[in-house]
Amino acid sequence: MADAHKLEILRGLIKFKSNTQKIWGVLILLSIVTAIEVVLGIYKPEALEGKVIGMKILNWIFIILTIVKAYYITWDFMHMRDETKGLRRAVVWTGVFLICYLIFILLQEGGYIQGVYENGFVKRDF
């Protein structure tokens, strides 16, 4: 079992000699990503306040970095990289599909209700 680990990350860009070494490598990667998030979160650079597809660039960066972190936690800490394709797909695709659907309907509906408050005859500020 101990030899069954796949020891490369970033599509083979970084190769590790042992599983232990890979774990520390992934920790460094995750720490860097978190540090970037925190620094951006504190300083909020003006240049990233612009909007792309209805959301701030900064928020897109946060969400993408979060998914990157989630990928490495699942793939390397939870050893998803070493599981069979079938198990990987059964878990990941199910989750990704249902979560995307859920997010879409709820955010769509929330935006609609906001529009009703904004443009309708509901008084909220008193």
Next chain:
Amino acid sequence: MDTTVVNTGTEGKTWGGGNQPLKASYGKMMMWFFILSDALTFSGFLAAYGFSRFKFIDSWPIADEVFTHVPFLHGQELPMIYVAFMTFILIMSSVTMVLAVDAGHKMNKAKVTIYMFLTIIGGLIFVGSQAWEWATFIKGDYGAIQTNGGNILQFVDNEGHRVALRDFAIVDEHKTRVEDQRKSGIWFTDNESLPTFTLEEVVSGFEANDNILIRTQQLTEDGKKTVLSREESIKQLKANGKAVVEGANLHVNEYGSPLFADFFFFITGFHGFHVFSGVVINIIIFFNVILGTYERRKNYEMVEKVGLYWHFVDLVWVFVFTFFYLV
């Protein structure tokens, strides 16, 4: 006995049974599917948070202004620092967990013991930090006024810095405020505890200090809170002010929309409960390791299974961190 068919004639073929296409043990696979369903539960909560936030997109509290406290550094505004620390602790404990799993594969009992112990310590630090964060959030900082419509009015000085109620409210020495008690009414059961100041004290203090303005929940174009002019502030306070709010609970929240507090308590609470149960399970496994249960069983797969759960808790926190504190 020969009347029942025991051989199907398909043994050894793909559909003949007995093969393991996923090459994972039953326990590990079930842990994965539990994690999947738990992930859907959490995403349900986070999506509901997103729903409420989109509903009040122009008046939602700014997380950077809410979570600014760090233990032992009193009175300093340090947004994000403590949560970043908590995130790091959890990632660190994930690393020690995966090192324990790795040591388990090598049947190294001593190393598994040490790494499991470190994981448990990390988990405890995280749960403790979360308890501290809750306590700070519940206690509140500056205090605010709630309007008849349930909106929150906060106070700022001319430069836009927040001003606490205790800094300007004029305390009426002669007042007698009695907390209602059970004996004072037939139908009365319980009372919320009285705030430090009454509405009248805050209003008179506000009128006496010319440099204080009111900040409403509404966000401006560039994502800052709207600050009213002095005249508007007095008008708004006198016409709509209803109650003094200090801190947050499930009904009111001095930082803005009560929904923000509700979701904060619910989501971080549910996650904290997961961390807590993870710590309990880790402790059980830790003692099993010490007692040599897995040494005798000749495999440490149990450590791997709780490891999966522990990493999942970390995974969820990564998302909670982003959607509660960053975005």
